[in-house]
Amino acid sequence: MSAPPDARRREPARLSAARLGAIRAGVGAPPFDPRALRTGVVHLGIGAFHRAHQAVLTQDAMAASGDDRWGVLGVTQRSRGVVDQLVPQDGLYGLLTKGARASSLRVVGVHTGVAYPGDETGRVVASIAAPATHVVTLTVTEKGYRIAPDGGLDVSDPDVAADLAALDAGARTATGLPSTTPTRPTPRLVPGPDGPPARTAVGLLLRGLAARRRADAGPLTVVSCDNLAGNGPVLAALVAQALEHARDDDLRAWVDTSVRFPATMVDRIVPATTPAHHTEAEALLGLRDAGLVVAEPFTQWVVEDAFAGPRPPWELAGATLVADVAPFERAKLRILNAVHSTLAYRGALRGLPTIADAVADPDLLAAARALVDEDVLPTLDPPPGVDLRAYRDQVLDRMANPATGHTTRQVASDGSAKLPQRLLGTVRDRLAAGAVPHAAAATLAAWIAYVRTVACDGLVLDGRAVTLDDPRADALAAAAAGPVDGLADRFLALTDVVGDLGESHELRDAVGAALRDLGVR
Ligand code: CS2
Numbered sequence: 188m189s190a191p192p193d194a195r196r197r198e199p200a201r202l203s204a205a206r207l208g209a210i211r212a213g214v215g216a217p218p219f220d221p222r223a224l225r226t227g228v229v230h231l232g233i234g235a236f237h238r239a240h241q242a243v244l245t246q247d248a249m250a251a252s253g254d255d256r257w258g259v260l261g262v263t264q265r266s267r268g269v270v271d272q273l274v275p276q277d278g279l280y281g282l283l284t285k286g287a288r289a290s291s292l293r294v295v296g297v298h299t300g301v302a303y304p305g306d307e308t309g310r311v312v313a314s315i316a317a318p319a320t321h322v323v324t325l326t327v328t329e330k331g332y333r334i335a336p337d338g339g340l341d342v343s344d345p346d347v348a349a350d351l352a353a354l355d356a357g358a359r360t361a362t363g364l365p366s367t368t369p370t371r372p373t374p375r376l377v378p379g380p381d382g383p384p385a386r387t388a389v390g391l392l393l394r395g396l397a398a399r400r401r402a403d404a405g406p407l408t409v410v411s412c413d414n415l416a417g418n419g420p421v422l423a424a425l426v427a428q429a430l431e432h433a434r435d436d437d438l439r440a441w442v443d444t445s446v447r448f449p450a451t452m453v454d455r456i457v458p459a460t461t462p463a464h465h466t467e468a469e470a471l472l473g474l475r476d477a478g479l480v481v482a483e484p485f486t487q488w489v490v491e492d493a494f495a496g497p498r499p500p501w502e503l504a505g506a507t508l509v510a511d512v513a514p515f516e517r518a519k520l521r522i523l524n525a526v527h528s529t530l531a532y533r534g535a536l537r538g539l540p541t542i543a544d545a546v547a548d549p550d551l552l553a554a555a556r557a558l559v560d561e562d563v564l565p566t567l568d569p570p571p572g573v574d575l576r577a578y579r580d581q582v583l584d585r586m587a588n589p590a591t592g593h594t595t596r597q598v599a600s601d602g603s604a605k606l607p608q609r610l611l612g613t614v615r616d617r618l619a620a621g622a623v624p625h626a627a628a629a630t631l632a633a634w635i636a637y638v639r640t641v642a643c644d645g646l647v648l649d650g651r652a653v654t655l656d657d658p659r660a661d662a663l664a665a666a667a668a669g670p671v672d673g674l675a676d677r678f679l680a681l682t683d684v685v686g687d688l689g690e691s692h693e694l695r696d697a698v699g700a701a702l703r704d705l706g707v708r
Contacts, residue, residue: 202294202474204277211473214281215293218250221279224258226299228499229314229395231388232327233261233269233301239282239457239482241324241412246297247504257322257499258299260314264327264388267303272478274301280478283468285590292471304391309380315395318404321496323395325422326412326453327388329604330658332425336683340389340428350390351432353378374435389422393429396446397438406445406495412453412488414524416517416608419450419491449491452516454523456483456585458593483591489515514570517612521563522575523582524609525630526555530586531598532633536640536705540649542598543589555583558626566616596648600656602634603663603684614688623693625701632701635678639667639707659684671708675699 200206210216228245230237242259249257261278263269273280278298284291302310314320325331335341342348354375377397385391392409399407409426411418426448430439457480464481490501492508502508509515527542533554534545545551559579569575586593610630617624638655640646642664646653657663659681666677675698679689688694 199469199473199475202276202279202281202472202476202478204279204296206474207279207294207296209474210294211471214472215291217246217279217294217296219255221258221277221296223255224249224297224299225256225319226258226260226314226317227256227319227497228259228322228324229262229311229320230259231262231264231323231325231391232331233263233273233298234265234326235460235480236453236455236457237261237324237326237412238280238295238478238480240453240455240486240488241326242295242297243282243486244488244501244504244506245499246295248499248501248506249297251503252500254500256319256497257297259297260311261298261301262311262391263301263303264331264386264391267305269478270301270303273298276476276478280480281468281472281476283464283471283479283481284484285481285588285592286484287588287590290467290590292468294472304386305384308382308384308391308394311391312380312382312385312394312398315392315407316398316402316404318402320404320407322408322410322494322498323392324410324412325388328413328601329415329608330601331388332413332415332421333387333389334421334425336686338421338424340425344387346386347390349386350393351429353383353385353390354433356383374438375433377433377435377438389425389429392426393433396426396442397433397435400438400441400445406447408447408449408494408496408498410449410451410490412451414453414520414605414608416520416612417450417513418516419448419512423448445495447493447495449493450512450516451491452487452489452512452519454487454519455485456591456593457481458591459597461592463592481591483585483588485585514568515573518567518570518573518575518578520609521567521613522559522579524605525558525563525613525627526579526582527586527598528602528605528609529555529558529630529633531595532602532630532637534595535599535637535646535648535653536633538648540594540596541589542586542593542595543591545595546583546587552583554626554629558630562617562622562624562627563613565620565622566613594648596653596656599637599653601658602638603657603659603681606631606634607684607686611685611688614694618688618691618694623697625697628694628697629701629704631678632675632698632705632707635667635674635698636702636705636707638663639674642667671702674707675702
């Protein structure tokens with residue numbers, strides 16, 4: 188005889204709008220009815236970082252202002268996974284904040300929908316083109332921009348090529364003839380909501396912008412929230428390049444006058460959500476939550492005050508609107524993100540699973556401080572009101588928080604896309620100033636040693652094998668293999684990662700020496 192249902196351990200019900208009333212006391216519930224929100228923002232890249240950062244500030248801004256126009260259509264370009272997590276929950280999810288001493292949970296409810304363009308490009312394009320939408324935000328990670336070695340759009344990337352080929356398909360549909368006759372630069376029709384799925388963020392944006400212009404839906408602001416140096420201008424240039432392919436002067440002119448791409452600096456440490464986080468959050472919430480995200484308490488958003496039209500009042504939620512983001516962004520990338528990478532590679536090489544473990548290792552802490560003090564600080568102008576040494580200490584303190592469980596393997600991923608943004612500018616500036624950047628070279632060496640260890644010897648952290656998680660994994664593994672003599676040179680010959688830095692024999696020597704110091708053989 189089977190046990191009566193009540194005697195079995197029952198799974199808690201799943202978080203959803205209908206169960207908002209069941210959220211336990213002590214857990215922050217959305218301070219408004221999420222079902223009543225209107226959509227004013229489209230966000231590309233609805234991963235954990237967005238959910239723990241811009242989404243929270245948007246919720247707080249709406250709560251503080253009573254302005255309910257800023258619900259967010261979240262778009263996931265990588266897989267349908269987030270759709271399956273969030274749609275059954277009506278877009279609701281928990282944010283578990285892990286301070287060094289205390290945790291807290293709140294429920295975020297700003298997403299009016301979640302879409303995967305593989306299935307629903309049309310819905311996303313139509314939403315970007317809707318008059319009520321005024322802002323598109325992006326967190327697609329460094330590699331999501333598909334930047335070529337020359338800084339432009341990587342047209343050799345198959346997904347970029349597919350998105351550009353969709354323009355040709357559009358032209359054929361429009362005229363009944365192929366548009367490839369070289370002597371006749373007819374505009375290519377950018378496909379509308381009915382076109383094939385867009386595969387890249389820039390491809391999707393191009394489609395959305397063209398549809399918005401066709402719909403005469405008014406100006407739009409596109410806000411990159413990724414860790415790219417000059418993220419706004421970089422994205423503007425990539426879109427401009429995609430527009431060249433469309434050969435549509437009217438569209439180009441409209442984008443020039445009606446679309447703005449402000450720069451931003453975003454900051455919050457968001458570790459991957461683990462089963463232990465789910466257990467902890469479920470005990471607090473009393474509901475199952477497949478969309479849970481985790482973050483440290485600190486959060487910061489500095490946004491260039493250059494919008495084409497209305498925007499959420501993010502300053503009411505703690506965002507700082509400034510005329511020039513560059514000094515903030517540069518300091519954050521060169522200090523926080525570069526220190527993170529140093530600790531991740533060196534920590535992983537010592538078998539340390541978390542960033543907090545790495546900060547607690549006196550040698551690694553010294554290496555992180557040396558990087559900042561010797562090589563980074565001489566390249567920075569302090570942002571207004573910021574003491575960069577105090578900022579360095581605050582950053583190290585945040586990283587020492589053991590409660591987040593932020594792993595070295597997570598930060599170590601995608602080095603070939605991250606290091607050009609966070610480290611190589613420092614190297615370039617130091618070399619230009621006639622200095623040999625030994626500490627920055629040591630970080631490059633730690634990356635190379637990490638790649639070699641993972642690709643050639645195998646590395647196990649916390650009982651799990653590490654894989655080489657990088658868009659250029661094959662090229663990196665090829666450079667890592669072979670004799671240790673010439674290892675630095677082989678990596679510094681990867682011009683699509685390091686540009687022309689390999690021409691500096693001082694740098695090659697410094698990286699070679701640092702590899703020897705790390706005991707690479
Ligand atoms: C980290 C960042 O994974 C990484 O590369 O350096 O995600 C970092 O945690 C954030 O930029 C903090 O704002």
